[in-house]
Amino acid sequence: MNSPTIISNPAGLKTLFQAELNETYHSIYGAYQESKHVFITAGLNFFWQGEHPSSTSILEIGFGTGLNAMLSFLESEAHKKPITYHSYETLPLAYSLIQGLDYHHNWDVKDENYFKHMHTCAWDKTIHISDFFELVKINKSILHAVPEQLYHLIYFDAFAPNKQEEMWSEEVFTTLFNALNPGGVLVTYTAKGAVRRTLQSIGYVVERIDGPPGKRHMLRAIKPK
Ligand SMILES: C[S@@+](CC[C@H](N)C(=O)[O-])C[C@H]1O[C@@H](n2cnc3c(N)ncnc32)[C@H](O)[C@@H]1O
Numbered sequence: 001m002n003s004p005t006i007i008s009n010p011a012g013l014k015t016l017f018q019a020e021l022n023e024t025y026h027s028i029y030g031a032y033q034e035s036k037h038v039f040i041t042a043g044l045n046f047f048w049q050g051e052h053p054s055s056t057s058i059l060e061i062g063f064g065t066g067l068n069a070m071l072s073f074l075e076s077e078a079h080k081k082p083i084t085y086h087s088y089e090t091l092p093l094a095y096s097l098i099q100g101l102d103y104h105h106n107w108d109v110k111d112e113n114y115f116k117h118m119h120t121c122a123w124d125k126t127i128h129i130s131d132f133f134e135l136v137k138i139n140k141s142i143l144h145a146v147p148e149q150l151y152h153l154i155y156f157d158a159f160a161p162n163k164q165e166e167m168w169s170e171e172v173f174t175t176l177f178n179a180l181n182p183g184g185v186l187v188t189y190t191a192k193g194a195v196r197r198t199l200q201s202i203g204y205v206v207e208r209i210d211g212p213p214g215k216r217h218m219l220r221a222i223k224p225k
Helices: 031-050 067-079 095-099 109-120 170-178 193-202
Strands: 005-008 014-018 056-061 083-088 127-130 133-138 151-156 180-188 205-210 217-222
Touching: 031 056, 031 067, 031 151, 031 180, 031 217, 056 067, 067 083, 067 109, 067 127, 067 133, 095 109, 109 127, 109 133, 170 180, 170 193, 193 205, 193 217
Parallel strands: 056 083, 056 151, 083 133, 151 180
Antiparallel strands: 005 014, 127 133, 180 217, 205 217
């Protein structure tokens, strides 16, 4: 796939557009609001309400702009809770492209250096971003991959089911089920009935919960203990 381009919504909020799929990386209602709601509030913060591991392990599907990684990093700093963050991605993007999205308005100037480091650091290596945040960007497809450890949380942030159907298959969600700790949580922005039924058939306990701006619902799936 070719590198995406930047587009803006009428309110001036920017996101990336992948022409080959005719698909954006985030909702046109705002990338920051969507990521914060789906992955941080409904995922990480929800998990921390019930579980208190010494370090929280997160697996992301689709590193993309790195926004979910950055928001997770900011949570790890704010709560002084260590996170190890692993993210699969087939199309690494240049930091120079990401800078054009103006995400830096959402955090302090000093934090932009951490974000830059996340983008410019090596792939397929463990990178110490801060005392509370370790990152491994995995330059590999999740299709047919077998994660090598168990995770507390999975951020499933693939392109939409009608754009990249193979990512939403029973095979992929079974792999991810096997990569979750009992009591672990998978969150995704869609509430599509077919996705919900696939998750349930594998054994996840699925909730349809309030979605981010512009979306009525999203899904949270838990692996029973
Ligand atoms: C909707 S975008 C979201 C990206 C990111 N989480 C963000 O906040 O910018 C989906 C991402 O999944 C990546 N992707 C596509 N196919 C993949 C695959 N087979 N394995 C891993 N990542 C994939 C895309 O390149 C893209 O970066």
